[in-house]
Each structure stands twice: as structure tokens, then as C-alpha cells.
Amino acid sequence: MTKSEKIIVKFLNQEANHSELEKLEGLLKNEEGIQIFNSYVKTQYLSTLSMKEYDVNKAKETIKTRLKNEKRIKRTNLYKRMGVAASVMLMLGMAFYLLHTTNTVNRTEVQKQPQLIIAGTDKAILTLENGDEVALEKGKKFETGKVSSNGEELVYAEKEQSDVVEKEQSYNYLTIPRGGQFFVQLSDGTEVWLNSETKLKYPVTFKDGLTRKVELLYGEAYFKVSPSKDHKGAAFNVLTKSQEIDVLGTEFNIKAYNNDQIMATTLVEGKIRIKKGEVSETLAPNQQAKISHESDNIDIQEIDVSQEISWVKGLFSFNEKPLEEILTVLSRWYDTEVIFENAKQKKFVFTGILERTKAVEDILNLIEATSEGQLEFEINDKTIYIK
Structure with a gap:
């Protein structure tokens, strides 16, 4: 780690002294210095899930203010001016320091x-209505009359685009292995992101006037449901082995792995009703419902949904x-x-x-x-x- 990089880390951690702030101010006067600075804060905009880039000009203003006052500005006030939560910035500053320091010492x-061991990728197994299995992965294309895939997502044709009228509803399965993830757009326009070790059952085409039902057999999925008003008022239901969720146009996350003792449903936007046995509860945005496999109780808590859906x-x-x-x-x-x-x-x-x-x-x-x-x-x- 260079001296400049150490000063940047100290600045992020609110540990830079007067002399170091002067050096950092000089560093940010040239393009090369700005590039060095940005390389350290690249992860910052990802962690906040909203910022597109770190505002170097605001960092310069912060440095000037601190130099003028010749004292540290309290951490909370500084980060309010920078528009970033103090706890996130402090954590990231620590992470930068630890990660880059670790890279300089003897490897363990x-x-x-x-x-x-490699990071997961877009991959899945599609099981068609006739039982055939198709491996979906990046670089491989697949297409039938009703569904197509570019290897990174699966898209079903909307009903009016399909010229086949089915007498009986047929189902497909999408299985995501360990080390995988995938995206599917159902025939009603509902979007579903599937995490590793997940399996979803769903109709190839939804029938007019009937409740749209899919089943999360196990795993984790994030749903962005097509509103019922676009489908003649048809509601949307998600079934799991322990609960049923009634939906009317909303975004939510379900975590229901086989080996987890607790199943968690998190509402991001809209409104859903969760039912288990004779018990039912309605969730509002930023709430999470937890259900134990051994109990019919539904525990509802207020949470930070951005953490729960960060995997998406x-x-x-x-x-x-x-x-x-x-x-x-x-x-x-x-x-x-x-x-x-x-x-x-x-x-x-x-x-x-x-x-x-x-x-x-x-x-x-x-x-x-x-x-x-x-x-x-x-x-x-x-x-x-x-x-």
C-alpha cells in the first residue's frame, strides 16, 4: 500500500491528521490522484445501492473545511454532508484497510x-412439461415456441403472443444449483430472481380469470409481480411447504431453504398476506415475517430491506x-x-x-x-x- 493510499484510508476512517489532509488535498488536484482515490471508493456506491459514483468534489470540500478548522469534524456531521450513512462509510473504510493490508502480508x-472454488454464475436446469431437461448457462441459447433463453435469463411469451391454446395447464421447473443464480420472466410479465440452491414450479401459461399460482419448492427468490389489474383482476399466489402468500402487484423476497429452521418473507413494495394454517398476517413495506416449521406463529419485524435483498x-x-x-x-x-x-x-x-x-x-x-x-x-x- 502506497503512502497516498494509506492517507485515503485514514480519511475514510476519520483518522487523517492535519498534515495528511494537506497531502490528500494536493493529491486530488491531479487526474492520477483522483483515479487512485476513486479506486478505493468504487465499492461505496455498490454498498449504498443508489450512488452511481463517489463525488470527489465534495471530498475536496470536506478536506478544505477540516483544514480550515484545524480539527476533526465529528463523524456523523461529515458523512451527512457527503450523503452517505456514517456506519457504512466507517465499515467500508475498515474493509479497504484490512483487505489491502492483508494483501501485503504473507499468505495463509x-x-x-x-x-x-469460484464465484457463482448464471446457470440453471429447465425442466419442460414433457420431462426433458435443458441446461441453461452463459453462452448457450435455447428457444421453443413459448420460451427463450440467452443463457443468462429465461423469458416466456405472453399469452397473446402464443398461438397455442392449452386445454390443461402445464408446468415447468427451474432448478438453480449451488454456485448458480438465474432470472425468469413468467408469461404474465412477473419477474423472478432465483438464488443458489433454489427450485421454482410455475405454469407455462396462466389461465384467464384464475389465480396465478407458482410454488417455491425450496431456496430463495425475489418476486416483482405483474399487477392483477393487467390480468382481469387475477390474484397472484406463491406457495411454499409452510405458507401461502396472497399478492396483488408487489415486490418481495422469500427465503425458504430446506435446512433452514426459519422461513423469512420480506416485503419491499406493495402489500401481501401470509397464511399458515388458520393464522394469517398482512405485511407492509419494510417488514419481514418469520415462520418456524414447527409453529403456526407468524413473527413480524421492521427491518432494513436493502440488506435482505442485497443478493439481487x-x-x-x-x-x-x-x-x-x-x-x-x-x-x-x-x-x-x-x-x-x-x-x-x-x-x-x-x-x-x-x-x-x-x-x-x-x-x-x-x-x-x-x-x-x-x-x-x-x-x-x-x-x-x-x-
């Missing part, structure tokens, strides 16, 4: 075999999550196994926002660096060991 066992934006978002939960998420995306040598390690808590395109070694190194010696990761073949 976790980095010996990086080629064996290509991010991992962990906010004080236990290591066991984090590695379960990583194991699905990187298609790897995880072994804890000590049960206490499962409770280690980590906070961070990271891109899903990163190598798993980089993510593990960052977590290890924040553990203050409590954790050590090792990769052997396609298994991650936590010591």
Missing part, C-alpha cells in the same frame, strides 16, 4: 488453492451476522462445504458489505483479519475449514 493457507444487486450484506449463517450463504454461492473445528467459532459475529464476484479467499481473509486471532481459515480441495 486459505489462499493456496484459489482455482478450486450482486452483494453480500452481513450486519452482525454469526459466522455459521455467513458461511452457509457463502457455501451455496461458491459451491463448497464448511467444517467448524470448534462449535464456539459459529457464534463469531461479522459486519460487512462485499461483492459476490469476489474470490472466496478475499472474503475469508477479511473475516479472519477482523477476528483478532480468533479465527483461521484453511481450504482443502473444495472444503473450508475453520480452526
Whole structure:
């Protein structure tokens, strides 16, 4: 790490002194310095899910203000002027420092075999109504009379575009393996993003006047449902093994993996009603409903939905999550196994926002660096060991 880069990290962490701020001010007076600065904050706009680029001019103004006052400005006020949440910026500053510092020290066992574990990609298995299976993946095109794929998404023809009238409703299945993700647009225009280790059952064509029903057999899916007003008032239902969701044009996320004890449904926009047995609850935006497989209770909480749906934006978002939960998420995306040598390690808590395109070694190194010696990761073949 160069001296300039260290000063940038200190600035992001609110640790730069008067002399360092002067040097940073000089750095930002030339194009090369601005490029160095932007390389460090590139991940910032991704983590906020809204910013397109970091405003270097505002950073310059901040530096000038601090130099003029000859004292540190309190962290909260600084980040309000920059339009970024202080907690996110501090976390990212720490992440930048730890990640780049880790890259300069001796590599640990976790980095010996990086080629064996790779980040997930767009891939799926489409099961047609006649039972035939089609492998969908980047670079491979597929097309029939009703559905087409460019290898990265699957699109069904709207009913008026299909000249075949079906007497009986036929179904397709889309299965996403570990290490995969995929997008499908159903025949009613509903958009669905499917995460790793997920399986969805849905009609090839929805029938007029009947409730549009799909089934999330297992896994995680984000739905952007086509409004009922566009389909003669037909409602939209999502079934899982533990609940039924009634929808009238909305966006929401369902996490219902087979090995999870709790199923979580998060509403981003619109309105949905969740039913389990005789119990039903209605969700408002920014609320999450949790259901246990062993109970009929529906627990509703207010949450930050941006963290819950970060995977759709290509991010991992962990906010004080236990290591066991984090590695379960990583194991699905990187298609790897995880072994804890000590049960206490499962409770280690980590906070961070990271891109899903990163190598798993980089993510593990960052977590290890924040553990203050409590954790050590090792990769052997396609298994991650936590010591």
C-alpha cells in the first residue's frame, strides 16, 4: 500500500491528521490522484445501492473545511454532508484497510488453492412439461415456441403472443444449483430472481380469470409481480411447504431453504398476506415475517430491506451476522462445504458489505483479519475449514 493510499484510508476512517489532509488535498488536484482515490471508493456506491459514483468534489470540500478548522469534524456531521450513512462509510473504510493490508502480508493457507472454488454464475436446469431437461448457462441459447433463453435469463411469451391454446395447464421447473443464480420472466410479465440452491414450479401459461399460482419448492427468490389489474383482476399466489402468500402487484423476497429452521418473507413494495394454517398476517413495506416449521406463529419485524435483498444487486450484506449463517450463504454461492473445528467459532459475529464476484479467499481473509486471532481459515480441495 502506497503512502497516498494509506492517507485515503485514514480519511475514510476519520483518522487523517492535519498534515495528511494537506497531502490528500494536493493529491486530488491531479487526474492520477483522483483515479487512485476513486479506486478505493468504487465499492461505496455498490454498498449504498443508489450512488452511481463517489463525488470527489465534495471530498475536496470536506478536506478544505477540516483544514480550515484545524480539527476533526465529528463523524456523523461529515458523512451527512457527503450523503452517505456514517456506519457504512466507517465499515467500508475498515474493509479497504484490512483487505489491502492483508494483501501485503504473507499468505495463509486459505489462499493456496484459489482455482478450486469460484464465484457463482448464471446457470440453471429447465425442466419442460414433457420431462426433458435443458441446461441453461452463459453462452448457450435455447428457444421453443413459448420460451427463450440467452443463457443468462429465461423469458416466456405472453399469452397473446402464443398461438397455442392449452386445454390443461402445464408446468415447468427451474432448478438453480449451488454456485448458480438465474432470472425468469413468467408469461404474465412477473419477474423472478432465483438464488443458489433454489427450485421454482410455475405454469407455462396462466389461465384467464384464475389465480396465478407458482410454488417455491425450496431456496430463495425475489418476486416483482405483474399487477392483477393487467390480468382481469387475477390474484397472484406463491406457495411454499409452510405458507401461502396472497399478492396483488408487489415486490418481495422469500427465503425458504430446506435446512433452514426459519422461513423469512420480506416485503419491499406493495402489500401481501401470509397464511399458515388458520393464522394469517398482512405485511407492509419494510417488514419481514418469520415462520418456524414447527409453529403456526407468524413473527413480524421492521427491518432494513436493502440488506435482505442485497443478493439481487450482486452483494453480500452481513450486519452482525454469526459466522455459521455467513458461511452457509457463502457455501451455496461458491459451491463448497464448511467444517467448524470448534462449535464456539459459529457464534463469531461479522459486519460487512462485499461483492459476490469476489474470490472466496478475499472474503475469508477479511473475516479472519477482523477476528483478532480468533479465527483461521484453511481450504482443502473444495472444503473450508475453520480452526
